[in-house]
Amino acid sequence: MFGPAQALYDTKLSFDPPEVGYPTEVTFTFTPTYSITEGKFIRLILAGFTRGERNGTAGEDFGFANEEDEGNFGFGWPSDTFRGWWSEGTPEEEYEDSVFSLYTTKTLDADISYTAIIDRMSGLKSSCGHPADHSAFYAWVDDTTTFYKMFGQVDWTIEETEAIPMSCYVAPATLTFDPPLPQTMTHITVGFQPARDLVEGDNVTVNLKGFTSGEGNGTEGRDFLHGDLLLAGESSNGSTWLASWEEGTYVEGERGYEDSMLRLQALAPIPAGELHEVTVYRSNGIRAQCGMGENETTSTISVVSSSDPPWNSTGEFTFSQAVGPGCRELNYCSGQGECDYCRQRCDCPEGFGSPSELLHAPDVARDCSEMTCPSGVSWGPVLAGSPRPDPETSHAMAECSNMGTCIRSFGICLCETGYAGRACERYACPEDCSGNGACRNMREMGMMRTAEPLVNSSTEASSSSRGDSADGFEVVYGWDSPEGTATWESRSVFGCVCDSSWEVGLGRGQTQQAQYFGPDCSMLHCPTGDDPDTLIDETDCENKTADGGRGVGSAGNLCHVDCSNRGICDYTTGVCSCFDGYHGQASQQR
Known part of the structure; x- marks a missing residue:
């Protein structure tokens, strides 16, 4: 609530008008740390203030010491709580010792905010002005000695003071x-x-x-x-x-x-x-x-x-006086930004063409009237026969990743077909994987055991692709490359990793194919079985290369054989139509 011990805290001074040489209304806000009883004085050093003409002569005191006004002369509000007097400072000290004293006519409760207003009719004026939170303004209670014995070091400085321009x-x-x-x-x-x-x-x-x-x-x-x-x-x-x-x-x-x-x-x-x-x-x-x-x-x-x-x-x-038209021709920055008069340009806020956003959205209006859209790594399409692109420039940050149109009224990207994300920064997964899979980018796929093509870490680990789990299984494309480098697409190219009711992988008891398959995971495998007309077990995938030509099955690994090769699978339903003479869910019997 407060740092060094203070008889008053949350102290604030404001002025109306905050100008030099003009009578001003002074508002003093404070909160007592402890209860201040009736009949106490709160002293307020108003450094640099005078009732005089600022010509080297002192103004007059006024207030409680004068029987005619009984402490209310020039005092605004609340008159039922305070009376006040003014002690004029000395011109030789630049009025730094001017004091306004508040006399309490009722008890002030602890931790309750109070406001006292000295009316401008009092004639108080700033002689020179001061910066914000000027350290020459103080306030204390006359029984601060008792307070000091209770709490130790006392800080009297006003915490927040409105500036008056120096003149x-x-x-x-x-x-x-x-x-x-x-x-x-x-x-x-x-x-x-x-x-x-x-x-x-x-x-x-x-x-x-x-x-x-x-x-x-x-x-x-x-x-x-x-x-x-x-x-x-x-x-x-x-x-x-x-x-x-x-x-x-x-x-x-x-x-x-x-x-x-x-x-x-x-x-x-x-x-x-x-x-x-x-x-x-x-x-x-x-x-x-x-x-x-x-x-x-x-x-x-x-x-x-x-x-x-x-x-x-x-x-x-x-x-x-202003010099130059400033931002008049820029519609005064549309009420959204600050005018740089020197360069006669608008400094727009984030979302309306800030300096950092202009690097990615060079065509946005310079008057802060249009919204910018999210930026992503540019897809940088290259036409056939064109020179090899510079990876540092062809995939620079761009508004809507150069794969969408920015709707400037709302600051949103309208992406080209097949692209998605706030900045059109990624491929859209077809049909959202039909509800039968997860949409993942290349980097994420490399960290998933079930993503095809399946791989063995012993055959894939290299300086550019590395397993990073406890068992060394995952092969992660772009695992150590920040966004925007040579493997930028590891975070942008997405595809479906299809669901399965059985465990997918190259290990014992795992099957090399998932239950759902296809680009959008819309197709469903039929029940699997060993072909009853052959001497070998078609479901045995030990030492067999997985689809895609990468990993090899371990001992006990399984291949999925739709309808045991003795029927036609309806991939929309996952049901076998068995050949004549064969029956069973997987057409595995005859």
């Missing part, structure tokens, strides 16, 4: 392009609003991932020194910027130029709260190497300020 003291920050196309020179407009004062000489750095001053073909462009980069537009108070460009590194096989940098230097003081938009002219030749979706970029904006007190900030853009 710190330059939110909102936007990134737009004109035209918004890959491989095309473009205006680049960076918009941002500093939450703290900037002084002359301060630097704003934009990591423009995937952008280059070159041709976008893998060759690196050039750097631009301060003042060489042409800019358009100024901020509302007329302050201007100097700009430079540091070309990133191209990495073959990946989206390159991940370390390209646009650097802006302020030429005049810039007060907090002033919105700035700086546009880099397209004539500078900077372009996106490939497409990217809206808000897909991981580009960052950083500020290093030497103001008093000094401060710095690194965060993500709150909005970045």
Whole structure:
């Protein structure tokens, strides 16, 4: 249920909206490990949260300490269970010590989940944002000392915390392009609003991932020194910027130029709260190497300020414009897959043309609208007179094993006549062996004593076929070969192993023929017997070669002689029609 001792477990924090600089509703969910009585405090460290303006000044405390609101100011729900107060953190510590205190107005039972909601009217806002499950958020109960004595080590960290995109003291920050196309020179407009004062000489750095001053073909462009980069537009108070460009590194096989940098230097003081938009002219030749979706970029904006007190900030853009059409012409991946904006293609899920499936189903639609079918080892039919096929390619994996048609609406194979299986990967046994046998592949037949042709292990064992049982009897074709190699058909070629009411084999008391026979096991042998008109015993199969020319019968082995050679067997019924002068079930008497 919980690891190191915790006064609270299953702790979760979520935010609405999860954005920097905007009043947010904070939802705290937790389960007490033990009963928390009325009148206790649950402390919640909301690191990086403030009621202030994020400009280096602290916001005001509120809550239980204030007689006017009696602990309910800004507290949402449930007011009959908690009261709350807020203790504002210090700007110098980046508000990492901000605390919200929950005061219990009733007893909280152990192992019951509780939810407390701090309404956005309280004015709490994230100053910088944070990653998911950020380790700076804590919660504990004021009597944790007692709990510690009972249970030992205490873990106060919130287990699950919703992320707020990092943008710190330059939110909102936007990134737009004109035209918004890959491989095309473009205006680049960076918009941002500093939450703290900037002084002359301060630097704003934009990591423009995937952008280059070159041709976008893998060759690196050039750097631009301060003042060489042409800019358009100024901020509302007329302050201007100097700009430079540091070309990133191209990495073959990946989206390159991940370390390209646009650097802006302020030429005049810039007060907090002033919105700035700086546009880099397209004539500078900077372009996106490939497409990217809206808000897909991981580009960052950083500020290093030497103001008093000094401060710095690194965060993500709150909005970045899409570059390129993405998957618009692919019907936005039909709602089934993810769009790779860079390559303007769909990454479809399994069953709809995933990358691994495209190797076997090259003709499936690339917009994730069609289903793929199961794949198997290709049968690789070879026309007469054609060159000898390459076993590594002619029997590669293929959709429906190249012996069926994929019905893309349902992802099922419609197999050619004589083929069966989800991927048409095997022969179909005729008439399903008529209910008188088992449908088995060649490898399985080699492991069955009753499968014909019968064999002796002493005459068949070799480097390519080997007995593997305790008595060394089975001869298994493809026993040590993985699927898709030279003996691929050992798992694909099927046939019927017919049933018998007597024991089949080459040993003493066994009979070399099964009761049912034929490709589909539809025929039935008649009773057997020794021919009464001969001096030899036709049922004696000692040293006689079994049908198929493989194994030889041992002493006491039996041959099956329909109707004792003195009648005609009706193989549909297994009944003898005896010649004149002969009678008996096996026509063995005269």
